[in-house]
Amino acid sequence: MAKVSIIGAGQVGATCAYTLLKNNVADIVLVDVVEGLARGKALDMMQAGAIEGYDRKVIGTTDYKEVGGSDVVVITAGLARQPGMTRTDLLSKNAGIVKSVVSSVVAEEPEAIIVVVTNPVDILAYVALKTSGLKPNRVIGMSGALDSARYKYFISQMLNVPLSSVDGMVIGIHGDDMIPVTSQTKVGDKPLLSLVSQEQLREIIEKTKHGGAEIVSYLKTGSAFYAPGAAAARMVDAILNDSDEIIPCSVYVQGRDVFDDFYIGLPVKLGRIGVREIVEIPLTEIEREALYQSAAGIKNTMNEMREIIGG
Numbered sequence: 001m002a003k004v005s006i007i008g009a010g011q012v013g014a015t016c017a018y019t020l021l022k023n024n025v026a027d028i029v030l031v032d033v034v035e036g037l038a039r040g041k042a043l044d045m046m047q048a049g050a051i052e053g054y055d056r057k058v059i060g061t062t063d064y065k066e067v068g069g070s071d072v073v074v075i076t077a078g079l080a081r082q083p084g085m086t087r088t089d090l091l092s093k094n095a096g097i098v099k100s101v102v103s104s105v106v107a108e109e110p111e112a113i114i115v116v117v118t119n120p121v122d123i124l125a126y127v128a129l130k131t132s133g134l135k136p137n138r139v140i141g142m143s144g145a146l147d148s149a150r151y152k153y154f155i156s157q158m159l160n161v162p163l164s165s166v167d168g169m170v171i172g173i174h175g176d177d178m179i180p181v182t183s184q185t186k187v188g189d190k191p192l193l194s195l196v197s198q199e200q201l202r203e204i205i206e207k208t209k210h211g212g213a214e215i216v217s218y219l220k221t222g223s224a225f226y227a228p229g230a231a232a233a234r235m236v237d238a239i240l241n242d243s244d245e246i247i248p249c250s251v252y253v254q255g256r257d258v259f260d261d262f263y264i265g266l267p268v269k270l271g272r273i274g275v276r277e278i279v280e281i282p283l284t285e286i287e288r289e290a291l292y293q294s295a296a297g298i299k300n301t302m303n304e305m306r307e308i309i310g311g
């Protein structure tokens with residue numbers, strides 16, 4: 001029986017848990033520092049099983065002891081950016097949280113596969129890797145699964161076609177410089193580029209890049225959680241089912257030209273060992289250049305923040 005622990009029982013953590021339950025993927029442990037929060041949500045989710053037709057154990061607790069024996073641990077614990085908080089403040093706060101969470105997780109489950117959701121994910125996945133002492137294939141960030149979902153949504157809206165007919169992915173940094181791989185995107189069996197004008201393409205890309213910010217602007221307090229929670233659950237499902245599915249994720253790269261010792265979003269095959277392999281996809285010269293720029297951006301941030309992130 002698969003067991004998944006989710007640290008942080010907030011909006012994203014709870015949505016991830018509920019998605020896994022509804023898809024009957026695993027028993028769940030929810031952990032949160034706030035007394036009673038995880039426990040209350042766990043009870044609610046178990047009662048929903050009588051309606052939804054799943055019969056899974058859900059534990060909500062503040063105690064990491066329950067994490068022992070987990071196959072996958074999803075980390076959503078952290079703070080959202082508050083008004084007046086700089087990116088550095090946020091990184092420093094969330095890096096502290098991720099360090100303490102990961103130390104507690106590996107003390108109970110030294111062999112877990114860790115999926116990091118807390119932002120900025122490319123940096124915090126690296127923090128989780130260094131803190132955990134796990135092999136890089138076992139520490140993965142959630143990024144491209146969400147960005148690709150938004151990309152596909154905006155294409156389907158633009159062309160008025162079903163979401164299921166759109167196939168495409170987003171790689172690179174999880175932020176404003178993300179790279180939708182337009183050259184490889186298909187709608188049905190047609191290349192996207194044969195169906196949209198340059199103007200429409202620019203609009204799709206802009207909307208994708210600002211998909212998260214648009215939602216924040218409507219919600220006012222808090223940020224997106226249905227798609228982020230579902231994206232993390234999709235990754236957990238692919239890992240536990242050893243699916244070999246190719247999902248773009250934030251992964252550790254080493255010794256590949258300038259791609260050395262950091263995390264960046266690339267297409268990967270996921271399975272029971274975590275990352276099975278990074279999959280090379282054909283890129284145009286412009287996409288390749290953008291990926292190299294992304295890499296340089298991440299390296300700069302990492303150098304500036306070396307003291308905070310360690311490693």
Ligand code: APR
Nearest residue numbers: 008009010011012013032033034076077078097117118119
């Ligand atoms: N240990 C455990 N839980 C913690 C800790 C900690 N040290 N610190 C904070 N938390 C919990 C909070 O109590 C809260 O319940 O993490 C939860 C975060 O939930 P929300 O505030 O609802 O935030 P959410 O919208 O779920 O986003 C979480 O995911 O997508 C990313 O950018 C997003 O970094 C953010 C993260």
